[in-house]
Amino acid sequence: MPLAKRIIPCLDVTSGRVVKGVNFVGLRDAGDPVEIARRYNEQGADELTFLDITASSDDRDLILHIIEAVAEQVFIPLTVGGGVRRVEDVRRLLNAGADKVSINTSAITNPQLVADCAAKFGSQAIVVAIDAKAVTPENDRWEVFTHGGRNPTGLDAVAWAQRMQALGAGEILLTSMDRDGTKIGFNLPLTRAVSDAVNIPVIASGGVGNLQHLVDGVREGHADAVLAASIFHFGEFTVGQAKALMQQNGIEVRL
Amino acid sequence: MMTALHAKPVIAVVDYGMGNLHSVVKALELVAEGHAVVQLTRDPDVVQRADKVVFPGQGAMKDCMGELNASGLKQAVLAAAQSKPFFGVCVGAQLLLDHSEEGDTPALGFYAGEVKRFPDGQRDAEGQRLKVPHMGWNTVHQTRAHPLFAGIEDGARFYFVHSYYMQPADPALTLGQTDYPFAFSAIIGRDNVFATQFHPEKSHTAGLALLRSFVAWDGQS
Numbered sequence: 001m002p003l004a005k006r007i008i009p010c011l012d013v014t015s016g017r018v019v020k021g022v023n024f025v026g027l028r029d030a031g032d033p034v035e036i037a038r039r040y041n042e043q044g045a046d047e048l049t050f051l052d053i054t055a056s057s058d059d060r061d062l063i064l065h066i067i068e069a070v071a072e073q074v075f076i077p078l079t080v081g082g083g084v085r086r087v088e089d090v091r092r093l094l095n096a097g098a099d100k101v102s103i104n105t106s107a108i109t110n111p112q113l114v115a116d117c118a119a120k121f122g123s124q125a126i127v128v129a130i131d132a133k134a135v136t137p138e139n140d141r142w143e144v145f146t147h148g149g150r151n152p153t154g155l156d157a158v159a160w161a162q163r164m165q166a167l168g169a170g171e172i173l174l175t176s177m178d179r180d181g182t183k184i185g186f187n188l189p190l191t192r193a194v195s196d197a198v199n200i201p202v203i204a205s206g207g208v209g210n211l212q213h214l215v216d217g218v219r220e221g222h223a224d225a226v227l228a229a230s231i232f233h234f235g236e237f238t239v240g241q242a243k244a245l246m247q248q249n250g251i252e253v254r255l
Numbered sequence: 256m257m258t259a260l261h262a263k264p265v266i267a268v269v270d271y272g273m274g275n276l277h278s279v280v281k282a283l284e285l286v287a288e289g290h291a292v293v294q295l296t297r298d299p300d301v302v303q304r305a306d307k308v309v310f311p312g313q314g315a316m317k318d319c320m321g322e323l324n325a326s327g328l329k330q331a332v333l334a335a336a337q338s339k340p341f342f343g344v345c346v347g348a349q350l351l352l353d354h355s356e357e358g359d360t361p362a363l364g365f366y367a368g369e370v371k372r373f374p375d376g377q378r379d380a381e382g383q384r385l386k387v388p389h390m391g392w393n394t395v396h397q398t399r400a401h402p403l404f405a406g407i408e409d410g411a412r413f414y415f416v417h418s419y420y421m422q423p424a425d426p427a428l429t430l431g432q433t434d435y436p437f438a439f440s441a442i443i444g445r446d447n448v449f450a451t452q453f454h455p456e457k458s459h460t461a462g463l464a465l466l467r468s469f470v471a472w473d474g475q476s
Binding site for chain 1: 275277278281282285313314315375376379380383384385386387388389390391392393412414415416417418434435436454456457458459462463
């Protein structure tokens, strides 16, 4: 039996709490990160991703304590992203118990950081997060954006993913920025274009509103893993339900 | 007061500066349930005195081998692999072979064999592209009976993340196999040695079951 496609619940964390908003506004409190991580682990999540969206630098270290606490109880891979700027940031997160660290804006402002971290910690520990959206009405060309989709970078998303692979990224976390929080599903042409263009795994993210969207991300988007937040946080669906539907659609999952 | 005679067994987790060992230690502590002491150590004497040894490793092979040589732990690790219950994980398993294609690195040579890179551009039976690193949950077929497989079903899934795979010269060393798409050695070992390409400390129930059996294992297979 082949490698399973992964389902990855994502926890957006600010000041020690899990929150969820639409396009980064209107944040709703979704609970305690350690408790939520345990629940997803029990539901059969294949990995967990923590995105630290804490604005204040005073509260930055909170994420380290959260990861330490989660890593003591939850024995599946943990990825952490948000505000990673230096090799030292990556080291601290890995030492706290993260298995992978996701680099987003800093990969754009300082691509060498990706190469340095991959050389230091191994490609398997370095995820590059790419926020992209369509820049043509035909949805056939996509640009990398920063700051929640507000700032264009001029970088082509597919070429950028290939460059990140060449610098040593071990995985791409691809967010359909124009879909984030909309619940209308992944941008599938974007996901497929990136996943087919690189040889490293691609995690699809952004826009998941129902379980069929996860199936589509794998089947149509060629994603190696699918990430979702709100459909799991508010108890709409469990990870187990997501896996059952994927299995019905002939997708290999870990049950 | 506890005397040396009644001291709990010590499981040394070898720390040669390669990566996050937090999860390995926490997982062992969880399954040991207080019946063994889990000691993260850089000290060759501690490794030598320990009752059992866990040899992890992640990152680049060349760096792992370099750190192992520089730290003075190499002899202690080899002696442990010869004499006591020994659990290698990921690069810690790969290091037991002769040589790795990753950085053309000579390894410990405890077993004859090569560590090779997965070729790019492979496809599975359905024509789906197989990415490298091989990352995620894959099934492990138990090719030989082993006490550490107690309670784990044949074909259980474990968490892998690696671009290089083990190819021992003696096929009898393979205890478990995984397909990607060809069969490679997911577990190697003999007698007191058990070494996995996957990460038991990240493999939830099945991984913890394996570590629990290791804590109780006398090294006979």
